[in-house]
Amino acid sequence: MAGIYTGIRILELCNDMAGSFAGQICADRGAEVIKVEPIGGDPLRSVDSYQDNESKLFQSLNRGKKSICVDLAASDPSALMNKLVASADVIIMGLQRDQTTLYNLDYESVHSLNENVVYVAIDYFGSQGEWAGRPANDLVMQAFSGMLASEGKRRDNGTPRMIVSLRMAERSTGFLVAMAVSTGLLHRSRSGQGQLIETSQLKNLLALQGGRISDNPVADEPVRSPRQEQIRALRQRNAPFREYLGTAANVLFGNVFYRPYQTKDGAVFMGALSRPLRDKARKALDSDYLHRDDPNYDPENPEFVAYCIEQAKIVVAKFRHKTTAEWMAIFEREGVPAGPVLFPEDLSTTPQIVDNDYVITVDHETAGQQTQVAPHAQFGLFPLGQLQGSPPLGRDTDDCLHGLGFTAGETSRMRRQGAIR
Amino acid sequence: MASGPLTGIKILEFSQVIAAPYAGQILADMGADVLKVEPPEGESWRLQAQFAPLESKTYQTLNRGKRCITLRLSEPEAQQVVHQLLADMDVVLINYRPDVPARFKIDYETLSAIKADLIYVDLTAFGRKGPWAMRPGYDGAVQAVSGLMAGEGKIRSDDGSPMTISSTAPADVTTGMVLADATTTALYHRQQTGQGQMVQCSLLATALNLQGSVVMEHPEADHAFRNPQRDIRIKRAEEGATYPELIQLREAAFQATTDPFYRAFLTRNGALVVAAESDQQRRWVCDVLDLDESMIGDEPRLEALFVTRTTEEWLEKLVQKRVPCSPVHFPEEMSRHRQVVDNQWMVEMEHDLTGTQRQLEAHLRFSVSSLESPPASPPLGRDTGQVLGSLGFSDDEIRAFAEKGII
The missing domain is CATH 3.30.1540.10 (formyl-coa transferase, domain 3)
Known part of the structure; x- marks a missing residue:
């Protein structure tokens, strides 16, 4: 589809929702997004799947992309990955840093092959500190950031219950990564320089809580500072969880408005x-x-x-x-x-949603027509055209390899060795 | 002054409350020169929970790094000032109900006639079309309409009413990011082609995007479960079932298969989250608990086990096995948490009126176009005189504006 990113090639490596969502936003804007999946496919393909390797969750995060299957750990994928990396304008990197180093896909390695690449790294806990590099997901981010505790959904015995209506960390980080891509491309367009742009899901969730995270001694004096003291004291004496609850001031008493x-x-x-x-x-x-x-x-x-x-x-x-x-x-x-x-x-038939084209029909190659949520921003110069569904697993492996100059013989040898699918 | 990838970009912001102010702040963090236009009495978020005159903490965390000018937009002279300012602007960021901008002569048609390559990033609550286009809307209303509220299923224990998602204003804050992303994307397009354009965003569109596959429909995937469950709920509603009953029905249907290894548990001294996603990780949890795999699913047993030790003891073992896990923190303890400190995410800034404060740094870290620490939010109208002066208005004219209540 023609769009703002027509002619831009984006390589997406991730196994969670944030990177996939960002990749889809870019694909909606016309970028050629090549999703590099492991031989078994992105794990989201098998979450409540209704066909082999096809789930609604995956399909709602990967429309309009290409899929190639590469075993990054196989003996000889580097020739392929080096060429792919060298051909990309943007890399959305959702793999953990220990993996990127292992597979020579860290920023330094990529930069040595592709000087002007815009490389967006997605960390969970940031690049520093004892939690850096630890595995995580949306629930872990909810808990670590304080959102789980402050949301206040609880079981009868006081155990916090997770926020289920949205994956705040992963979805919002998707928006953020999309912004990093456009900002990186803008800077490259103005200056000729690519760069590394770092994002962290934890920092993002903290930022989205605004005033509950920042310290402002004057404003905090009546409520927040005493609460901080109280939490510190409870932590110090190893108090059970229930003692932390019911201490927040009920400022909303009787508010009907x-x-x-x-x-x-x-x-x-x-x-x-x-x-x-x-x-x-x-x-x-x-x-x-x-x-x-x-x-x-x-x-x-x-x-x-x-x-x-x-x-x-x-x-x-x-x-x-x-x-x-x-x-x-x-x-x-x-x-x-x-x-x-x-x-x-009930939303897809709600007039307000239909009238604004907030749901759209997308064609999936093997699964047929489906209704999806439309892109979040409507650009005046680019009325929304027909969007393509997500790719079946590995559909574009051969095409991509051919485009990179690999012969049919080389491709089938790599396939026999299990390096690609 | 500023540094960052948006250095030299000028943005005129007509905004109040959360989403658009937050977008302006994100862009200011990246080096843009953001001039916020407020009514002479201040925008509503300054007035909500003030801790000093015309200063609230929420305002200060959504408006740092900007300049601020006050204008009574209903007055033709104020509109003239806006049109003069426009010559120097790259972007207009605006959140009003769809019928309001034209009244103030700050709609896209008027402004793009003055400046052809203008980027006009527009936020409404429910979109510019449809039966609700002209309705006012806040985050809470959008939570209700978008399905987030029912999807979350929070119910008040005293009167059975729904509750909003309250750990943050989800539609508002994420729309802040959406608007910032729309702005940088349109700036990239203008850089490539010279063209400006209008970009439309809404709180409702964002809220739908936050839910994604929950809203998505696909006959083949939905016929076995989602559609029949929906039909049962609709039928029960027609028969007179109450809202809490409908929520209970939906939760029983869609969350009956809750994963016992993807939830929070109480410990001896707090609570922790275990978030195993693969069979391998579930086995590791069993190892840590010294449990037979056949016990998977016996949640009371798991609860009884977790409460016997401290959060730290469990975390040490779970981390070692590389199981996704976390202590349950409270927001108030995060600004001094070691992980936040080690990553140097909090930055200190000095507010003109209310002193030192610490906020989270910019969302993105750039290796080349690196960012400076942002300044605090502006007091109301701090920059009015300077901005009007730069447009050529004399001190007397500025004083006359003030007397007429225009600034």
Whole structure:
């Protein structure tokens, strides 16, 4: 497909979602993305697979790419990999650093073959420190970054439960790597220089928590600093996990203005974050409950807190008396930000999503037509064309090798030796 | 002044709250000169949870490294200032409801007529088309509409209402990255061809991309399980099932096969995560626990075992076997965590009004176009006089603007 990256060749080596997602974003923009897979295929091909080597998870992360299968550990893949590396504009490297060194795919080795390459490295824990190089995945990132604990989903005995609706670390790092590619290409276009660009999933998740991670002594004094002290003390005396819980101040007591509600037939979210919007919300709810807008607002006063909790109960009960559609009509009339709570399985037929082309039809070679989520940014000069599905395992091995100058004889010898598939 | 791959790039930012400000910050971190336009009373995120007048921590962590000018955009004179500023700009980054920019004469058609190769990166909540295009929307509303909220399935224990994902504002913060990526990609295209363009992003499109395969549909893959489960839920809803009941139904269907080796466990002194993904890694976990493989799946037994030792004791063994694992940390302890310190990810900066603070450094590290440590966020309107002066306005004219409430 023609796009901003037409003519750009990207080599993608990874066995997780972040690198694959980034590669797909680049393929959507017209790059030739060559995914180098192990002989057995990317492990994501076999997560809930419904055909050999084909799963929805893999297919939703790899559309529009080429697939070549190479055993990096075989005796003689280096001639092939050296040529591939030398031909690339960009390398998306999701393999761990010990592996890249082992296979001469680290930045220094690649740079010696391809001086102007833009090389984007994806680490989990960063390049330094005792956790650098340790294996990880999205759940590990959730736990390490603090998100798992602060999300507050728990089993009955207090054990944290994972965030399941999205893989925040891997998806957001995918966006980040895509930005690293475009920024690296921009810099190369302006200066002629390629370079190494380093990303870390952990740093990324920490950054996405913003103010909960940064230290600001003045702002932190009332809540965050005491909480930090408390955690330090609990850590020091090896306290059990439950003692850490329920200590965070409940600053949201009685707040009815930014939260979801059960309705008569489902659920709806209402969010009013400013005084004018909260006034509109009060009108929509036919309520004079002021909460934060009350001149006597005082979270330290137990009587006031009790009053707010009572008021919130009244609002909650009100929501149960109308359907989601009835509430949405009221919020629309009053101009209150709101949205019905929809299920993921219902989205592809939701008019708002259809009207904006947020779901698209993609053709897969062996599996047929499928509905996928459209690219996240729509470029005015490049209306979205027909996108191709993900490649069957190793579909493009022969073509790529031929393009690199290998003869049919050399290719079949490598295949016999098990170096390629 | 600045260094980095975006040195020399000038960005005019019309933004509030999280997503677009965050995008501007990411771009400023990479060396762009970002001029943020705020209303004279300050954007709403300055006013939310202020710890000093017109300063909040969330604002300060989303707006570092920028310059700030105040303008009353509804006034023609303010619009004139914007149009004069535009001559020098490469990018406009904007988040408003689709009907608002034209009212302020800062829509793409108006601005690209003034500057043909302008890159205009546009953020809306729900997209520019469709029945909800004109609806206001925040992260929470987008969580609801995009399926994230139901997919997460958090329910309040007291009244059965859904809860938002709250460890961060997922649609907002990731859209910040999306906008920054859209900007650098369009800049690359302009560098190659000389063409500017409008790029459209929305919180909803981002939220759908975060879910990917969950939203994806494929008849062959879905007919055995996903579609029948969906139909059962729809039927139960029609019969009058409540939201918590529907969530319970969905969770039982889609998460019944929860992996006992991909979850958190309590330990003697905290909690840890074991995240084994392959059979090999599961066997290693059994080795560490000194368990027979037939015990895989006996979660109560696993829970009873893990709680007998400290997190550190278990981690030492699991790390040695190269099983993906982690202690469960709290966000508040991360800024001083050894892994963060060893990677030198926290940088110190001085705010004009509120003093020293420590934030996470820029997302990317570049080997060639390396970045300088970013300056803190600007106080409200700090740069108004300087910017207007550079456009040729005299001190008297600037004073008159201020008296009329335009700046």
